Each structure stands twice: as structure tokens, then as C-alpha cells.
Amino acid sequence: MEAYDGLIERGIPMADSLYDLQVDYVRHHGHFMVLSSPRGLKPEELSSFQMTMLSTNPVPKLLQVQLEAREGEIQLYYTITGKRILRHWLRLEKLSLYQFYSMLYQIASGLDDSRVYMLQPERYVLKDEFIYYGDSLDDLYFTYVPVEQLEGKATISEDLQHLASRWIHRVTELHGSGYQELMSYLTAEHFNLPELTQLLLKQMRLAAEVWKEQDEVPIRGARLERNAKVDSEVQFVEQHISPGETLFPLSAEGDGKALPEVKPNQLKRKSILMGATAILACCFVWKLYADTPGTRMLYICSAVTMLLVCAVFFLLRKQREQVFEENNSHMVVAEPYENMKINEADADDFLREIGLGQSNSSREVRSNSKTSMQTTPLLSSNATVLLGRLAQAGSPTNPYFEYSREGVRQTVIIHKSPFVIGRTELGVDWVWEEEGVSRLHAEIVKEGDSISIKDLGSRNGTFLNGELLVPYRVHPLKEGDIIKLITTDFVYKMR
Template sequence: MEVEFKRELHHNYMVLSHIEGEPCESYSIKMLKAQAIDGILPLDIRVINNQKSLYYEISGKQLMLSLFDKVELSYSKVKDIILSIIDTIESAYEYLLSVDDFMLTEEYIFLDIDSASPWLCYLPGYNIDIKEQMGAFIEFLMDKVDYKDKEAVLLVYQLYSVCKEEGYTFEHLQEVVYKDKMLTKNIDKAIKESTFQVKVDNYSEMSVEEDPIIKKNMMDLPLMMEKLEGEEELVCYSYKTYILTALSVIIGVFIIALASRLKIFYNQYGGRIDYLKFFILIVIVVCGETYVMRYLWDKKMMITKMVPKNQYIDPRISYELLPADKKEEENQGYKRNIEKFKEAEKVVKEEYNPTCLVDDFYSCDENQSFGLVPIDSEEYSRIKIKEFPFFVGKGIDNVDYSLEKEVISRYHAKILKEEEKFFLVDLNSTNGSFINGEKLLAYKRCPLHVGDEIALANIRFRFAHI
């Protein structure tokens, strides 16, 4: 099976080709083409040179493996990723899809850039036990977790221990995340009995107050949706293109008007229009306009820019956000054990703190530092690479150097170092990355040597010692 990444207009695709068997004819493919399922990458079948390929829509998403090179996972991120993946897998049963056909590896899982929710790749005929895949995926998370976050360390190791037990189910993983499955039962029981609870305060006075747990489930109450403001990456033409287009049309009209005033397409007596001359003039103007338009509206002239994006979310209370006193009363599993915290802290300090030396191992030595030297030194400055992997993009978060240019994508490229070798990886950018004039395939590592010319879109650098 071959994997490649393609861009078509405003859409990005992950393409799987040369797949063994006939997955394109299966019921699952027909179901996924007809029904969009949240958490599963939309797909399409295309036939090129009698070869069927699966096109997975990945617009607005980034490969998990690439993003996690710089991001350390906190407790909330681990919890959200695990629960979202389990929900997606369980939803497959509703559509009669085989859960063993999910490709639950970091090379095929994508994260939404705005919401950070995971999207899975479904390949009929993949047929690898989903539980084994989940165990391997949690091992991957163990390497990416933030070991300064004690809750995250405890959670990921509890999940890992569950995966090693024989006959475990995804419900067992959910119980670890929720800490106590009885909380849900208590919520359902409270809903059936009453929508209010009676509470006695310290002064033995009776007061009736609404239960926040019940409030979550009172669907008939009016809700005010919360507004989340953010940004998204938009591929479009610049204002310069529109201005030059209008200017070109005006010049064409001006040429025709000037020719009419000078009576260029009139007969030799200047009294009547010579339609042959007029037709030739129109053809010349139209051909000139067509040539200019083809240049101005070429795909290479497109740029990326960040535009505001507003999202509205349901603010109803989740039982994960219950007050501290309610957690203690309803769910002992949510109550943190101080002794376990101390033990976890010891584990972090004694066992995992040495891994911090890895940063020092991959950091550039002061006597032999590397960087990107701009070809156009007047407009761009030198970029010193302080550690690997080194990310370059237009975004502000999770990149090592922010290159705020319209032609640069939010996450454009990264430079890797393995032993004494360097590699450049294009992160499915809009305008591409180049080494010595050759365009890189998305997410494919290309060897990089000192002295090579790197181009991020049309911005050129020289990889060198600095």
C-alpha cells in the first residue's frame, strides 16, 4: 500500500493506492461515501490509469504525529483524545462497520486544527485487532505525555495497565478516565426521582436549590450558546490580483476607445467602420486580456491568510465539571489520593526526569550550530535552529519560528535531526517546500545537507553553519 498527500484547489487529501484485495467494492466504502460519520475521515474512490485509489479528505487537519513532535500532552488532552476515539469506534457499530478496520496508528490519525478532535482513517480489509491497536496507541501517548503533569502520568499508565489485561473492553478504559462508573448511575437515578434536591446547611436551615447535575439534562430550558473566537486558514487570491485584473480590463476598454477616436478601424475615407479591421482589433485585445488573466489567476498566485472564525458551543454542564463537594459526595473515584500524588511525584522525579536530558542531546552545540541563511538578506533575517525538531510556520503557537508571510502556511515545514543526519519534512503546506528546486511530497522526509537551498513557498534560505 502506498500513501501520498495531494492538494486540489481548496481541498487536501491523503491518498491510499495499490491496496491489497478489493476494498473499493466493499459495503463499508459504499456506506462511508453515502454517510458522513463524525470522527471518521470522509473518503472518495477515484480511478486513474485503471488503478483505484481511496481519497481521504484532510482539509483543516494536521497529522497527529507531526503536531505531537512539539506538544506535550496534558491530562485533559489525553482524556479528550481517548474518549473521542472510543466514541468514534463505538459509533461504527451503528453503521455495521468492522472496528478492526480502523487504522489506529499515529501515522493515520489527524487532529482538527481548531478543535483538536481526532479523526480516524477507516480502511476495509485492514483487519487488525482494534484492542491491540489501542494498546500500541497508548504506548505512543506514553512517549508524548507531559511528565510534569502528575494526573496525566497516572492516567496514561492506568490506561496502559488496563490494555495489558486479558479480555479488557473499551468500557474499562472509560471507567479509568471517569474514575468511577457509578457516577453516571447516580445521575440517572437522580433524574428519575426529582429535579431538585433538599440541602441542609450548617445552621440546620432548610433550603431548596437546583441540582447542577439535573440542570444538564433539562433539555427544555432555553440555552445561551457560548461563542468561541478563533482563526482559520483560508486559501484565496490577493487584493493585488483583483486590482490588476480591473486595471487590465480598463486598459483593454481604453485601447478600443482610443482606436475608435483615432478612427483606426474606419475605412480609408473615415466615414464608415471597416468591420474586418474592427474584428481584428477585438481579437488582438481579447487575446492580450486572456494572456494576462491566465497569468494573474494562475493557482500559483494564490496565498493563504488567517481569517476570524466564530464557533458556538453548548454550555450545558458536564459531570466532569462538578463542584469539588459534589465530586466527594457522588464519586469517590474523583477524589485524589494525596499519597498517590506523592508516589507519582517520586516516580516522575526519580524515573522520568532523566529523559529531560534528551533535549540537551538534540540541542545544537554552541560550537556547531545550524540555521537558515536567507538568500534575500535585506528582507529576511537569519533563523538559528536551537533544537530539533524545528518547526516553521505562520502560526504563533507550537512553532519554533513564526514567518508571518501570506504564502506561508500555519504549519509549513519542520527540520529533523537523527544522529548526524538532517531531514526536511513538508507539513502539507499550501505552496509547498523545496530542496534545491525539487518540491517535497507532504509528510515525506527528504535528506538535507549543509549548503542545500531550502525554499518555503517562494522564500529561499541556505541551510548552513551559523
């Protein structure tokens, strides 16, 4: 403990924590996440058998871990080179319902398969800040801690409940009662991993069927054309589950409601049948006109045709409304994940009432800044920037960054923790649109009276007093420190 306190006094970067362990990041011939103990992790606190299995057998979906001993104390080095933290991805992007179930399935199947390697599922860290991804969300990697006692570690079902409740808020379109069924099972007494994987596979199949029927699929907040990857994913699920198979029988105690029978093509078949019937009726009507032509018969046949078209249109609309109401009767309504969108006009009215409102001119400047690729320069040398808006002149009461743009001194108030800086408005607290800035570039964190900065795995890095920061590592800030993003220097000031 004395050695650890000495590191703090000398200004060595403090680490995050995981249960009763300290988390740090280093970069030396690769990028590593390091777990250690402030009191010193002793060899007897580790499971030697599990360490042997981890070091001799590359376990799928697990971060590779190496053990390093220094002065009788153990540190665990996890290789994260080329990988990103999942929580940062979720801050920016949305999920399809299929992706939601697929990610949980990767976790559940990985936990279940860990027994093949004589590992304990309870030693998995099921927190999205310790889950990493590679090229895509199909390429997840998990942290396994081979420590005998983890202080404050929740059960597997509790960790999965927490993850599911967080991730569901990122889902763009919800249908069916699969989420309620999942959460009900995670709280059931008979919870086990094999049944959970079967439940998730079933929900993946249902989501994939809806996905496959759509010409366009909602992914990453946009509408992307469906391609062969969708068909391959549907085929993967169908290999594990046959459509008529009963995969997850709920207990008699009523732990949850079974899903209604899914008939994805029923509406389409009825629509085709009604359309074909209407066409045949129209053909019969105009055959009568062909047999007995005349002006009066022409009017009659035209009127009957119009009535048939209107009747079909009315019936189709009624049927779609009925299906929509049935789907809404068991739909889950999600709350925002982290950043709630507030009506801007209502917010401005409220601010004006309490004396903090903005003028029309400043609102116009802010509106123009959203369509420009450059940050709008401030109008006053003493103005401050708060969440991309122009604030009133005056000395900031919170810590802030000071920088110069086009010869004008500007400030950025650090008004919350964490305070994220990046290129995109989605998921960040202050937008810096200089070329080379990553979507999530750096984060300012306040703990007590200390304020620190960490790079969020940005492509071009973040510099502190001329030194390139190790991604995800926490670095304390002091008065006068210079933070460099691409070509701009930001001076950190306390008051």
C-alpha cells in the first residue's frame, strides 16, 4: 500500500478499479490492460490450474493473459492490441434487435463452453467496459480473472440482467415479447447457461426472420441494404433451431409469457389473395361490358371497378392496423441509453425564464455550426464554449480548457464527469471538428478533487505536455497542463 501511495504522490497516473483490483493500461510492443492489487497480488491468490489452462490453451473469445511477477507480486497482462472497448462503441451506435440477442448469445455460449477448458464462468467480467471487440460485433472478447476471491462480484444472472437492461436502450426497433421473456428467465431460480443459449438462439431466429423480410435493415442508426451477410446469419440460426421446434419450455410456475405464434408471411399472403380476387372480379365486370357495350354499361363497370379498388384498399389498411395493435400490445418501450434528447425550443424557453437564455443571434450561430465542418469561432474574447454552444461572458467557475483560434481566446468549460471530446455530436459532450479527430477522442474524468484525462483509443492519439498518452490509461491533470489534439493546444486551468 505504501508503494501505491508513493506512486500517487509522484504524480504517476492512477488506475481505474475492478472489484478489489486496480486497472491500468500500458503500451510496450503491443497494447495491454494490466490488473494488479494495491496491496500486492500474491501467487496463492491465483488459481494455478486456471492460469496453466489460460497460458497453454488459447480459449476462444477470451483476451490472452500473461502473468508477470515483480518482487513477489503478480500482475495480469491482457493483450488488447487492435481491439476497442465495447462501451465506447455503444455510446455512438445503435443496435438491431438481432445484434442485441447475438451479443448476449456470444456471452452465454462463451460462458457455457468455458467448462471445456476447466474454467469457471463466475470468473468472467461481464461489464461492457471490460468487453472488447475486433472487426465487428461478431468478434467479441472477454476478460477472465483467475483470482480465487473477487470482492463484490455479482452472480452471472445479475451481471447479464445489468448488461441486457443497458443494451436494450440502444435497440432501434423492438417487436415481440422476447425481452420480457429473457429478463424473466434471468431472474428465475432454475437459471442455467444451456437453456439461456437456447432461448437466445430462438430470439435470434425470430429477429432474423423479421430482418430477412425487410428490404432494408436498421443498423448503426442508418438504413442499409440487406446483403448476403443477413442471409448467412439467418442460415446460421436455422442450423441450430428448426422453425417448429419447442426450444424453451417455461416452468409451470409461470416465469414468463410464451411468445405468440409467429406467422411472418401471413399478412403478405392475405394481401396477395385479396388483390387476386379483386383482379378476377374486375375481369368479370369488364367481360360484361365487352358482351353488351354501351355508354350506360361503361359507367356502371367503371363505378363497380372503383368500388372494388376502394374495398380492397380499406380491407388491407384495416388488417395492417390490426397487426400493428397486436404487436404494440406486447412491445417494450425503451428509455434513452445515456444521452436524452430534449426539445430545444422548450429548453431555451426555460433558460430564458431563469435568466440564462440565449439571444436569437447566438441561437442562429449555434444552428449554423451544426451544418459547418468547422467549429464556429466565438464573438467575444472572453466567451466560453459549453457543449458546443456560446455561453455568456465571464470567468468560469468550473475547470476549463483555454485555447486560441484565429487569434481569439476561447474556453471550454468542463461542467460534468465524464466529459467526452470528439468529432461527432452523438455521444460526446463537446464537439471538436478538426480533421483527424476521432468520433470519440478523449475523456475528462473527475473523482473527488482530482481531474484526469484518458485517450479513448483515438486514431491519431492525444498528447499531454508533449507525451503521447497510452489509450484508456488515466492521467491526472494539474494547472497549466497542455493537451494537444491534432494541431491545437488546450491549456488546462482550474479557475
